[in-house]
Amino acid sequence: MLSIALSELVQIFRNRLVLVTSLVMPAAVSAFFVYRHEVFAALGSLGYIAAVVMFTVGAFGLYTTTVTTLASRRQNLFLKRLRSTAAGDTGILSGLLLPITVISLVQVAVIMTVLAVATGEPDNILLLAAAVLSMVIMMLGLGLATAGVTNSPEHAQVTTLPISIGTITVASWVGITGTEELALLKRLLPGGSATELVVNAWNGGVPVTDSLILLVPTLGWVIVAVALASRIFRWEPRR
Amino acid sequence: MTWSHCPVSAAAAEINGMSSTPVIDVERLNLAYGDFHAVKDLSFQVERGELYALLGTNGAGKTSTLETIEGHRTATSGTVRVFGQSPRDRHAVRPRMGIMLQDSGFSPDLTVKESVRLIGKLTRRTDTVERVLSVVNLTRKAGTKVSQLSGGEKRRLDFATAVYGTPELIFLDEPTTGLDIQSRDDLWDTVGKLREAGSTVVLTTHYLEEAQQHADRIGLMHKGAFYREGTVSELTRTLPAAIRFSLPATAPAPPLQAMRESDGKFLIETFGLQKDLHTLLRWAQDHAVELGELQAGPTRLDDVFRAIGSD
Numbered sequence: 001m002l003s004i005a006l007s008e009l010v011q012i013f014r015n016r017l018v019l020v021t022s023l024v025m026p027a028a029v030s031a032f033f034v035y036r037h038e039v040f041a042a043l044g045s046l047g048y049i050a051a052v053v054m055f056t057v058g059a060f061g062l063y064t065t066t067v068t069t070l071a072s073r074r075q076n077l078f079l080k081r082l083r084s085t086a087a088g089d090t091g092i093l094s095g096l097l098l099p100i101t102v103i104s105l106v107q108v109a110v111i112m113t114v115l116a117v118a119t120g121e122p123d124n125i126l127l128l129a130a131a132v133l134s135m136v137i138m139m140l141g142l143g144l145a146t147a148g149v150t151n152s153p154e155h156a157q158v159t160t161l162p163i164s165i166g167t168i169t170v171a172s173w174v175g176i177t178g179t180e181e182l183a184l185l186k187r188l189l190p191g192g193s194a195t196e197l198v199v200n201a202w203n204g205g206v207p208v209t210d211s212l213i214l215l216v217p218t219l220g221w222v223i224v225a226v227a228l229a230s231r232i233f234r235w236e237p238r239r
Numbered sequence: 240m241t242w243s244h245c246p247v248s249a250a251a252a253e254i255n256g257m258s259s260t261p262v263i264d265v266e267r268l269n270l271a272y273g274d275f276h277a278v279k280d281l282s283f284q285v286e287r288g289e290l291y292a293l294l295g296t297n298g299a300g301k302t303s304t305l306e307t308i309e310g311h312r313t314a315t316s317g318t319v320r321v322f323g324q325s326p327r328d329r330h331a332v333r334p335r336m337g338i339m340l341q342d343s344g345f346s347p348d349l350t351v352k353e354s355v356r357l358i359g360k361l362t363r364r365t366d367t368v369e370r371v372l373s374v375v376n377l378t379r380k381a382g383t384k385v386s387q388l389s390g391g392e393k394r395r396l397d398f399a400t401a402v403y404g405t406p407e408l409i410f411l412d413e414p415t416t417g418l419d420i421q422s423r424d425d426l427w428d429t430v431g432k433l434r435e436a437g438s439t440v441v442l443t444t445h446y447l448e449e450a451q452q453h454a455d456r457i458g459l460m461h462k463g464a465f466y467r468e469g470t471v472s473e474l475t476r477t478l479p480a481a482i483r484f485s486l487p488a489t490a491p492a493p494p495l496q497a498m499r500e501s502d503g504k505f506l507i508e509t510f511g512l513q514k515d516l517h518t519l520l521r522w523a524q525d526h527a528v529e530l531g532e533l534q535a536g537p538t539r540l541d542d543v544f545r546a547i548g549s550d
Contacts, residue, residue: 003360007349014348077344083311084340085361086333
């Protein structure tokens with residue numbers, strides 16, 4: 001797995017398009033949110049900024065790159081090549097997705113640290129970490145499922161739009177309006193409960209036990225995504 | 240350049256006591272895609288050290304068969320055993336087999352050296368990148384990105400990963416497509432050395448003369464089943480040899496059962512090539528007739544292949 005991960009890391013840094021979409025663009029958008037934190041905090045809260053930043057990296061960095069990477073490696077038969085070796089399927093997927101996952105986690109950590117330095121520490125760092133991890137797992141699952149219906153990296157520009165735009169929209173909606181109204185709907189939408197969890201972890205004021213329950217819908221999406229991926233993910237292009 | 244099987248795979252073979260069992264054992268293999276029955280009740284074995292060529296018409300089912308033996312596909316019914324184990328058990332089987340795919344399948348952003356190192360490491364066989372690159376004459380391209388290689392160089396890279404660590408079983412899917420004549424000779428030279436070291440080879444190719452020259456046995460597929468299977472001589476002896484010649488318009492009628500192919504051109508089909516050729520030459524001498532464009536030769540694999548369509 002580590003040798004695949006290492007080669008994947010090399011490929012990310014050699015491919016300018018992937019480098020820009022997975023690293024530069026999310027970082028730039030997040031930097032803007034942090035730089036104008038007073039405006040966005042007034043619109044929602046500091047927790048809202050943290051949630052939007054997290055989903056910007058998660059959607060445009062992690063999720064989109066996951067789909068693009070898998071579609072690309074399948075299209076040029078690299079997946080088939082890897083499966084011609086002694087490596088197992090789980091090891092292959094883990095190796096391919098490990099670099100972008102680590103990069104995304106580091107990005108989120110750095111951006112949130114900068115936000116904390118600029119605005120003050122979050123109320124509950126462990127809860128925040130749990131929220132970030134649940135978001136990462138959900139996005140990886142959704143990425144695997146979306147890769148199943150994506151024929152090529154070019155096609156990924158279309159197939160990734162509903163979930164990437166959708167989760168950021170949901171994060172903004174929940175982050176700005178809260179969950180006092182339409183709570184069930186907001187929590188069941190992908191990204192809704194994770195956003196509320198981040199807002200609670202950053203702003204405080206909500207018992208930890210109440211917040212932890214919010215992990216359930218996110219993990220529910222993980223189960224749905226993995227179930228979908230196991231049915232529709234393909235290792236070779238359609239003939 | 241010396242070739243020897245990597246210690247891990249050789250030891251595994253010894254422990255499993257596989258030396259007498261066939262390397263590949265296919266029993267009543269069926270493969271269906273929806274209503275389309277790609278492979279029908281196919282059975283064959285490949286013995287240790289053999290070079291077995293799987294040939295066939297387009298859509299005959301040879302790629303499906305090959306990919307099932309490699310472990311890329313699941314059989315609809317029937318059994319496939321490689322080294323006595325399921326080819327789907329990658330952990331057990333793949334370290335002992337090298338696969339040269341029909342299409343490249345390398346990442347364009349990695350260099351030649353990085354590609355061989357990655358795939359070589361994942362095969363769990365022992366070898367060095369430098370040695371394998373020198374075998375396929377790609378040493379000078381070690382630092383070149385795959386995207387900058389020519390088609391022939393990509394095939395050689397593919398071959399390099401297949402022979403990394405001298406596997407006991409090697410699958411060569413269209414290995415010489417896109418290669419120049421020198422590279423082809425080099426590839427077959429390397430395959431010869433691997434066979435001397437005891438490797439078993441399964442080949443698919445559209446170059447029938449290569450199969451005729453190198454294969455110990457051939458499975459000729461048509462519409463999902465074997466049309467013929469056996470050694471080259473077993474396959475070709477079922478069809479007559481051909482003697483072709485032309486005669487001037489004034490010449491008398493030729494002997495034997497000569498068929499007129501076109502104006503002045505004749506064909507004799509025979510299972511006794513030497514005897515009938517002698518008869519023809521003696522007739523020409525006796526009648527002072529010059530045989531133009533005289534060609535005589537045993538049946539070739541091409542002729543067996545063409546006979547598929549006429550059956």
